[in-house]
Amino acid sequence: SSIPVLTIDGPSGSGKGTISRLVAQRLGWHYLDSGALYRAVGVAAGWADLDLADPAALVRCTFDTQVGFRDDGPGEPRVIVNGVDATNELRTETAGAAASAIAAIPEVRAALKDRQRAFRQPPGLVADGRDMGTVIFPDASFKVFLTASAEERAERRYKQLKDKGVSVNLDGLLREILARDARDASRAVAPLRPAEDAVRIDTTGLGIDEVVERVLALLPAR
Ligand code: C5P
Numbered sequence: 535s536s537i538p539v540l541t542i543d544g545p546s547g548s549g550k551g552t553i554s555r556l557v558a559q560r561l562g563w564h565y566l567d568s569g570a571l572y573r574a575v576g577v578a579a580g581w582a583d584l585d586l587a588d589p590a591a592l593v594r595c596t597f598d599t600q601v602g603f604r605d606d607g608p609g610e611p612r613v614i615v616n617g618v619d620a621t622n623e624l625r626t627e628t629a630g631a632a633a634s635a636i637a638a639i640p641e642v643r644a645a646l647k648d649r650q651r652a653f654r655q656p657p658g659l660v661a662d663g664r665d666m667g668t669v670i671f672p673d674a675s676f677k678v679f680l681t682a683s684a685e686e687r688a689e690r691r692y693k694q695l696k697d698k699g700v701s702v703n704l705d706g707l708l709r710e711i712l713a714r715d716a717r718d719a720s721r722a723v724a725p726l727r728p729a730e731d732a733v734r735i736d737t738t739g740l741g742i743d744e745v746v747e748r749v750l751a752l753l754p755a756r
Contacts, residue, residue, distance in 0.1 A: 537657075537658060537659065538563075539658065539661060540678070540753070541662075541663075541670075541677045542749070543668070543679050543732065544679055545715050546630065546687065546711055546715065547687025547688065547690050547711055548680040548682050549680055549690065549737050549742065551567060551569075553746055553749060554567070555610070556742070561658060561660065561750075562657060563657060564658070566650060567611075567613075568646075568650055568666060569633065570601065573630065573632075574601040574613060574615045574620065575646075577620050577629050577632070578598075578615055578616060579591075589639045592639055593639065596646065599616060600614075602614040604619075622698065625694070625695070625698065625700070626700065630714060631710065640722075647670065654671070659671075664726045665724040668729045678733050678752065679729070679734045680735050680737055682737045683738045684715070735748055735749070
C-alpha cells in the first residue's frame with residue numbers, strides 16, 4: 535500500500551496513546567488504538583462471564599465483539615463495544631490484564647489482523663500498539679519504539695486513572711505493569727519487541743510536547 539503509516543509501539547504507560555493521538559492530530563492522519571481492540575474483547579469476555587483460560591470461547595468472543603471508535607471532540611475518542619460506550623471500563627487495569635491474557639492467543643491476534651489493517655486510509659495512519667511495526671504494518675514508512683522506566687510508567691498510569699476518578703494504589707500498579715510487560719514480552723506470538731528498523735525514544739523525564747516533536751521530526755518536513 536502507498537498510504538503512509540507511522541507505527542508507535544512500546545510497553546504500557548510509555549505514553550504511546552497520548553503521543554500517537556497528538557501526532558495523528560498534527561498530521562491530520564487517522565489513528566488506530568490497537569490496544570483498545572484487545573481491551574474491548576477482554577471487557578466483552580467479562581460481560582459474558584467467559585473463562586480467561588478457555589481459548590476457544592475467547593476466539594469466538596473476538597469474532598462476535600463489535601468495536602467502534604467515536605471521535606467527536608478534542609479528548610480521547612469514545613470506544614463503543616457491542617453498542618455500549620465502554621471507554622472508562624476499557625482503561626481499568628482489570629481490562630488491561632484481561633486484554634494481555636487474550637492477546638497471547640494466536641487465533642485472537644489473527645482474527646484482529648484485518649480489522650487493524652482496515653484503518654490504513656488516506657491520507658495516512660498513526661498506529662499504536664505492541665506489534666504495529668513488527669506484524670501488522672511491517673512495511674510502515676516510519677517506526678517508533680517508545681520506552682520509559684517502569685516507575686515512571688506506573689506514575690503516569692496512576693495520574694491518568696486518578697484524573698478519571700478511579701482509585702488506585704501506586705505500588706499495586708507498578709507490580710501489575712511489570713507483570714503485564716513480562717507476559718507481553720515473553721509470549722510466543724508477536725511478543726513486545728522493537729522492530730529492527732524502529733527508532734527508539736526513551737521518554738523518561740520528557741514532557742509530552744517534547745516527545746511529539748521528536749516523533750514528528752522523523753517525518754519529512756511538510
Ligand atoms: O496498549 P494497551 O495497554 O491498551 O494494551 C492492552 C494489552 O493488549 C497489552 O498489554 C497487550 O497484551 C495487548 N496488545 C497487544 N498488541 C497490540 C496492542 C495491545 O498484544 N498491538
